[in-house]
Amino acid sequence: MPTRVRSSPGAGALAARVPGYDVIVVGGGHAGTEAAWAAASVLRHAAGLSSDNPVEFDARVEADAPVGPGPCCRPRVALITMDPARLGQMSCNPAIGGLAKGQIVREIDALGGLMGRAIDATGIMFKVLNASKGPAVRGPRAQADKYEYAVAVQFLLAHCPDIEVVSGLVEDLEVVDGRIRGVRLASGGCIVRPDPAAIAAFLRGGGGPGAGATRARGAPAPAEPIYGSPARRVTSSDRAGTIRPPASDSGWLRAGAVVLTTGTFMRALMHTGDERSEGGRVGEGSAVGISGVLARLGFELGRLKTGTPPRLRAGSIDWAALEPQAGDAVPRPFSTLTPDGVPGGRFPRLAQVECRITRTTGEAHALIRANLHRAPMYSGAIEAECGPRYCPSIEDKVVRFADRDSHQVFLEPESLSTDEVYCNGISTSLPADVQSAVVRAMPGCERAEILRFGYAVEYDMVWPHQIDATTMTKRVDGLFLAGQINCTTGYEEAAAQGVVSGLNAARFSMGQEPVRLGRDEALIGVLLDDLVTKTPREPYRMFTSRAEYRLHLRGDNADRRLTPRGRRLGLIDEVRSRAFDARESARESIRAWIAQGPRIADQPLAERIRRPEVSLGEIQALLAEAVPGSAGAHAKTIDLSRLEEVVTEIRYAPYLERERAQARRHHEGETRPLPAWLDYRAITGLRAEAAEVLARFRPATFGQASRLAGVNPADLTLVSVAIRKGPTPRSGVTS
């Protein structure tokens, strides 16, 4: 069945012969967990199994239904992580969403992903950014209880019978004839089963909104990881986590496709001042071997750095003295399954908190300047050339914007159950003594106790021109890369790639053609297309201004844009599918009512509601009056969110039409493939610059090629002529 194999005859039967898994995902962060989830969904769908979505959680637990591998004859997806207890962990900022990122979370949700559901279940402050601006640029954001968040991800994974969580470190990749065969685990790997007690505790936990209103006293117990800690699992194999050796031969786990999500862990090195330690996160190890394996396979690697700020003890901050920043009075969820998809069926599920705002001082800036030589980025201790411009360390800010004598710092509680506070705004790798002084100079933090010092981490990544927008590497068939390994930053960007990776890894393992999301279809499509057509100068972060069809790629229509396609691809379970149909039909009714609506102030209703000053409430009232009979009663109970979605479409209509026309113009050749046999350097008349760029990037489609810097339309005409002529013996390929 697989047709993409370019190796020896007989390789077509490979997938059938491989014992083990269909898809192996390495790494359990935001990219890895989404990849495993998406792959499992697609494989289940292809196997004709109804998707078993954990929406009715309570019923399952009450019935003591088995969780983990069950209905399938074998688990089809392995999720390998160094520490299963930290699956879904938020390593840095305890928040999901934000400008552009919030829209991406909606897209992930529309494609059946985890992130929106996990944050809805664990958010402790919801706020829509740009709420006063147009719907196209509103960015939902939420602070999470970071422990609850990780457990929520684990909770969802635990309900997927096709995902097997493996604890271990991947040392090597097996590649035969240019195709991935599997991975080798270091000794000590084991399968980890979810812990039903922890699942039950998670379902019970959380309390209702307001239950933990004062964080200082009566804080709830921290959520227990569902995949346990390694120590606990080894000693009590008969209880919480059932452990058995991995289904492998001599350390090798085989799979039809492998997704690598190494995050910051590849050859990771942490710096605080001149103190260095190996590892991608405090208290965790580093994946040293895998960089070497990728280099051996011929991948061009780069090195990046990122950083994290110090964490303070809440009780040591003069909280009351600081300006509060509250969430929205009426929190809005990310997932279209919320509240039904949230354990307990309530949203918000956790008590809501406030953040506080403080600032750095001129005194602290002077101190930073005096100690720059001790910051690894400035002392030359860090090899990586640049970090992201939009996520600078406090030392970067002080150097680059020397005229500012103060920068805002947001103090964000990381959990309801612990008293850690994240200092958003002072990411740093300065030595501990300087960090303490900088923190204590901030108003309200004079006596602050630092629980964990900030640090910079540098790590290896794979230059992203080596993947296609499907996330599959061009060098090794069946090997997919997602997340920070592709030179991106951000949980949402990572998770987005995870969805695409998991989807395509599953498709590849079944011998199906990979799929890409268009730039006109999703911000995720923009993200991946940018990654494979541009040479990044810093870790890539999404901004809405990167999207040429921004007015179309909104958070409010993510489901309309993506769920139908997700459904065709097998990403959407039945619960979500039904929910989508219900929302669609609600929108359809609203459209019909508006179309038949009365004339208001001598204007048709449809014209009237174009005016931005007409509020949703007014429109609802107008509809309720205008619509006759029982439908009128129905119109009174319109979900305002649905109404807003329809009104947004109407208000943006002329602009959307212009974007559509532009999309049609740009769509020419967008998906037309560029065959692998093309030897750009052998094309007569092709300019040297174009040949070089094309040979380096090896774009998969004419659309990608047209967006490469240094390639012009005439170059592509030459390329089409070369394709038409077909492979020549000179290009050394027979087909």
Added chain:
Amino acid sequence: MSGIGPSPADAAPGTIGAAAAEPVIVAVASPPGRAVRGLVRLSGDDLPALLAQVIEVHPSSACPARDDPAARTTAVAGSAERDPRRTRGIFAVTLRAPLPPLPCLMIRLVAPASYTGEESAELLLPGNPLLLDAVVEALVRAGGAAGVPTRRARPGEFTARAFLNGKLDAAQAEGVALQIAARTEQERRAAAHLAGSAAHDAACRWADEIATLLALVEAGIDFTDEEDVRPIPQEHLVRRLRAVADAMRALRTSTTGGEVPHACPIIAITGPPNAGKSTLFNALLGRSRAIVSPIAGTTRDALLEPLELDVPAEDGAGAAPARRMPVMLADTAGEEPPDDALRAEMARVRASLLQEATLRLRCIPAGPDVPEPGTSELLVRTMADRVPGYVAGPGSVAICAPRGEGLAALRAAIVQRLRDRTESEPGLRLLAGLHRGAQLDAAIEHLQTSIGEAGAGGGAELIASALRSVLDALAPITGRMTPDDILGRIFATFCVGK
């Protein structure tokens, strides 16, 4: 449908990435300059759908080709099916809005029996370059409105399609490829040549200002959670946008301020220093545009000015009205060895201009005969009054520019040379290739939209959308401005990042 473009077909493995139908391409196919008739050529498989929108049929005058089987059968079935939108032949038609409502002749060729192998048509229109360009532009717009992807043809594209559709054999492929590459290179040089002209510099300044304003607007969208970011107050924005719009309109409407006739050939005056080139330049323009002095090397830069030449009525054309041919006249620095930095630069500018020129007027003061120039050169013997009884050799023209002697003969010779050209060369279409008038109009229109939005307190995302369209419209002149360029401006202006 998921994306707003054509949606991919996930269901059928193997069909992802299948080639979509090529858009209809449109171009002016007649040589540049005014003529009795001009030709607009269209090709593309979706052409019938486009024609259905823009062509009004005159059933009585329809003249389908006799050998066309479709025509033979439909002749019986009735005139409605003798539809030029689908049948091969020559038809009298009327153009419909948004095209100018003109009667014209249409030559219709049906796939695969056409040059490109696709559905094709040629419209015979009055030979006014501005009209032809307007028709092309309107066809592109009408296609967009009718859901038929339509765009201007790229250089060599009709030929490229003929090749891709198997109308040319493989042996011709290399030739096509090289031709396209060469043409593109010419266009690139032509565009580069524009750099330094007043109009180009102005466009770059506008693009820069618009990009700055867009960055300020975008900062108020993507970075509102940053303390340091202050969105630009709307009244400042409107004021600065208006200033750009006013400057654009001024250029667009001025007759001398850089407005360049469409599709016109460049005629470059060249020769040794002090040969009277600038004197000839001024004489042909009828005004003192270039500084003239007896000092060798007075002209250092290249000057480019529009000029119209009278075209005599053609033989046998009866009382054909006098026509005028628009050209660009260029004065260049004298040919000297590039022995210092200034002269090297002068030589570079001169060489780049001569490369684009359709015709070079090689000025050599009257005297002993010199070798006859090449086909793209016309030998002009200047200062003929200084050699009493001087008679120019064959293929050359003698003049005395200050007295106006010989200028009429020179004009006629230029027109004759230009009329001899049958093929339009992109290099000649220096400015037409950039469709500058249309681009500038589009830029002004989008700018007006952005001003309207900003003035009415419209959403930042709508203002940004219009401003991006302005930059896209200017892109052929100024180069493309990418989202990264805009983000770079934001990062350079504000302290962004928590």
